[in-house]
Structures are given as structure tokens and as C-alpha cells.
Amino acid sequence: MVAIVTDWRGLPDGLKGAAVAIGAFDGVHRGHQAVIASAREASRRIGAPLGVVSFDPHPRRWFQPDAAPFRLMTPDQMARAMEPLGVDRLYLLRFDAEMAGMSDEAFARDVLSAGLGIRHAGVGFDFTYGKGRTGSPEALRRHGETLGFTVSVTERIDDPDGLKLSSSAVREALKAGDMARANAILGRPFAIQGEVVHGDKRGRTIGVPTANVRMGDYMRPAYGIYATRTRLPDGRVIDGVANLGVRPMYELPEPLLEVWLFDFDEDLYGRTVETELVAFLRGEMTFDGLDALKVQIDADAAAARAALS
Numbered sequence: 001m002v003a004i005v006t007d008w009r010g011l012p013d014g015l016k017g018a019a020v021a022i023g024a025f026d027g028v029h030r031g032h033q034a035v036i037a038s039a040r041e042a043s044r045r046i047g048a049p050l051g052v053v054s055f056d057p058h059p060r061r062w063f064q065p066d067a068a069p070f071r072l073m074t075p076d077q078m079a080r081a082m083e084p085l086g087v088d089r090l091y092l093l094r095f096d097a098e099m100a101g102m103s104d105e106a107f108a109r110d111v112l113s114a115g116l117g118i119r120h121a122g123v124g125f126d127f128t129y130g131k132g133r134t135g136s137p138e139a140l141r142r143h144g145e146t147l148g149f150t151v152s153v154t155e156r157i158d159d160p161d162g163l164k165l166s167s168s169a170v171r172e173a174l175k176a177g178d179m180a181r182a183n184a185i186l187g188r189p190f191a192i193q194g195e196v197v198h199g200d201k202r203g204r205t206i207g208v209p210t211a212n213v214r215m216g217d218y219m220r221p222a223y224g225i226y227a228t229r230t231r232l233p234d235g236r237v238i239d240g241v242a243n244l245g246v247r248p249m250y251e252l253p254e255p256l257l258e259v260w261l262f263d264f265d266e267d268l269y270g271r272t273v274e275t276e277l278v279a280f281l282r283g284e285m286t287f288d289g290l291d292a293l294k295v296q297i298d299a300d301a302a303a304a305r306a307a308l309s
Contacts, residue, residue: 002079003089006056008115016117018051018089019043023124024167025054027072028081030187031124031165035154036085039122042152048119049088053112054078055095061217062095071217072170072186074193077274081188091116104135108143122152159184177222177280189229189276192218192257196268199258208297210242210258211268213275220255224283227304228259230275238264241297241304242275245284260301279307 005015021039025032036052043050056075060067073081079090093099093111102110107130112118121140129135141151157165163185173182174190183189194213211230223245230238242259259275281303287293 002083002087004075004079005089005091006094008091008093008111011115011117013117015089017119018049018116019046019120019122020051020053020091020112020116020118021122022053022112022129023127024058024060025052025078026058027167027170027186028078028085029165029167029170029185030159031157033085033187034157034165035122035124036082036087038152038154039120040086042120042122042150046119050086051089051091051116051118052082052087053091053093053116053118053121055099056092057095059095059100062100068220069215069217070171070219072167072190072219077191077193101131104130104139105143106130107135108140109147113147113149118149120150120152122154125153125155127153171219174219174221177224177283179226179277179280183278189278190221191274191276193272193274194257195270195272198269199256208260208294209265210260211273213257213259213273215244215255215257221277222280222283223255225281225300225304226277227279227281227307228275229278229308230259230261230273232268232273233271238262239305239308240264240275241281241301242277243284244277260297262301262305279304281307 019039019042021036023032023035040050058071075092082090112121121144123137123140127137137153144151159165165185170182170185192213194216196211197214199210199212221244226242226244228240228242230240232238238261240259240261242257244257246255257275281300287296
């Protein structure tokens with residue numbers, strides 16, 4: 001399990017001395033994985049733990065507090081995505097006024113060197129840091145020579161199929177409902193994690209009870225119907241079909257993920273589940289009444305079962 005460390009000040013020696021990858025890492029997509037792999041290679045070479053330095057909230061949220069929801073994962077999901085990559089520690093540092101105001105030199109000196117005691121830093125080719133984004137991979141390398149850590153830079157990776165491996169490319173694919181492209185960039189299905197909340201229970205009246213999860217700060221993929229797989233707290237994975245959106249027929253005050261879990265009848269209220277959006281089936285629609293809606297739900301369920309088989 002990846003240990004999550006939330007401050008860089010006053011750490012015991014046992015939490016210092018890692019080889020780290022540094023970045024926002026929202027989505028932990030295949031480009032991010034390449035940066036982490038570079039740090040992993042250094043960690044093995046010098047016999048150091050493997051760490052990742054990231055930030056919460058995302059720096060974009062700090063600088064653009066009114067921006068539309070854009071996150072691809074929660075911190076918990078980030079840590080889980082990093083576990084199979086061999087990461088020992090996730091330094092999830094608070095991005096606040098102090099952090100935003102640090103020069104690139106101060107960040108390298110105070111946070112990376114004095115605070116975390118890093119021995120190596122792995123970054124991407126387009127990495128910037130410090131107030132005004134004055135820091136670059138080359139600047140970090142110069143600071144490292146003075147402060148006693150090495151730096152590796154992962155160049156841009158071009159996917160053989162022409163995919164741009166970036167968080168923005170994932171968001172573009174999700175917005176278009178192109179789950180195959182989003183999942184190919186991520187290296188796994190995009191998933192929404194959250195607590196199951198009470199809805200209007202309208203689905204129960206037509207034999208389709210749903211587990212409802214608020215979207216929170218997740219970016220909004222294309223609204224519509226998805227084939228899904230939901231991981232329960234006990235580890236079971238249940239196939240299903242979900243509506244993501246505001247339900248034009250019975251309008252919701254906020255976007256909601258409503259998942260009908262196939263062949264499942266247990267109480268999940270108040271429990272945290274994670275639902276993978278495996279395939280986009282269709283956009284949102286309005287219907288003449290409950291009977292027409294039920295016919296379409298049955299068709300959607302059949303399409304979802306086929307997509308998941």
C-alpha cells in the first residue's frame with residue numbers, strides 16, 4: 001500500500017531520502033507512468049524508496065478557483081493507481097499561498113532538499129514549477145547539482161496510434177464520450193469514486209434501483225448512458241448500466257451518476273464505491289412516460305451486458 005504523506009516539514013528521517021517523480025499526475029495516465037518509471041529506475045540504481053511528489057488541491061484549482069470541475073481522480077484513486085507502479089510514498093503536498101509564492105529555487109531548496117531530502121527527481125519534458133512558472137527541468141537540474149540530488153527528464157512519448165498522452169487529452173475524450181480513447185491514454189478505465197447517496201428512488205418503482213454518486217469535482221464526461229463495472233468496499237466487482245447527467249425527463253439539481261447494478265440487491269447507502277465507465281452507449285433522452293423509459297432501460301441494460309461480455 002502506498003503511504004500518503006501530506007506535509008514536507010518536520011519529517012522523520014524514515015520518510016526522507018526517496019527518488020521521486022514530481023508533477024500534478026491527475027489521471028496517472030501512460031505519460032505520467034513513464035515519468036514514474038524513470039524515477040523508479042533511479043530508485044533501484046541508488047537503493048532509495050520510490051516516491052511521487054504531487055499537490056492537493058490541484059494547482060489549477062488554486063489559480064482558477066471558479067474553473068469548472070476538471071479532476072480525473074481523487075487522492076485515494078491516485079495512490080491506488082501508483083501502487084502497481086512500485087511507488088512507496090505519495091507526498092501529497094498542500095498547494096496553498098505559501099507554495100504558490102515559492103520561487104523555483106526555494107521549492108528545490110526548502111521543499112525537495114531540506115524538507116523531503118530527495119536523492120533524485122524525475123520530471124516530464126514540459127515540467128514547470130515555482131512562482132510564475134520560472135522553473136524548468138534544466139533549472140531543476142542546476143539546483144540539484146548544488147543541493148545534492150540528480151534529475152532525469154522524460155521526453156514526450158508519442159503513442160504508435162497517434163494518441164496524445166496528456167490529462168487534457170483524456171478530458172477531451174471523456175467530453176466526447178470516447179471511452180476507448182480515454183481509457184487507452186489512461187491505461188485503464190476512467191472511474192468515478194464516491195459515497196452512495198439517497199436519490200428520489202424513482203427507479204425502484206420500475207424495478208431498477210440505482211446506486212447514486214455525486215460528481216463533486218470530477219470533470220463531467222459526456223452525459224448519457226454507460227456500461228459500467230462497480231467495485232464494492234469488499235472488493236466485489238459488479239457489472240451494470242449507468243445514467244450520468246441531469247436526467248432531462250426528471251431534471252436533477254446537480255449531475256449524478258446513477259448505477260443499476262445487475263443481479264444485485266443490497267443496501268449500499270453511505271458506502272464508498274468506484275464505478276468504471278467502460279463504454280458510452282447513448283446520450284441522454286426524454287420519454288413520453290415511465291413505460292417508454294422502462295423499455296429503453298431494458299434495451300440499455302442489454303447493450304451494456306453485450307459491451308461488457
